[in-house]
Amino acid sequence: MSQTAEPRQCLDRHKSDHTCQGSVTGQPSRAGTGTIIYRCEAGHAASEAYARKVRERYPDSDTPPGWFDPTVAGERWNDDY
Numbered sequence: 042m043s044q045t046a047e048p049r050q051c052l053d054r055h056k057s058d059h060t061c062q063g064s065v066t067g068q069p070s071r072a073g074t075g076t077i078i079y080r081c082e083a084g085h086a087a088s089e090a091y092a093r094k095v096r097e098r099y100p101d102s103d104t105p106p107g108w109f110d111p112t113v114a115g116e117r118w119n120d121d122y
């Protein structure tokens with residue numbers, strides 16, 4: 042058995058304000074879709090911080106606010122977390 046070996050690269054690697062740090066690891070998407078999202082350690086930390094900030098500002102909303110950019114978090118709005 043062999044799988045197509047794609048290099049695992051950080052999802053955030055092209056962001057201008059992101060510097061990759063640590064090893065790239067996969068974590069299941071917060072959306073619960075089973076999608077594995079690969080980020081470096083800094084990327085995962087930033088994603089966590091971002092998600093936490095979103096929850097604090099909009100604890101229960103089905104509507105993404107205007108500033109919400111799914112490409113920032115790499116995930117969907119309105120996760121049942």
Ligand SMILES: [Zn+2]
Binds near residue numbers: 052062
């Ligand atoms: Zn990175």
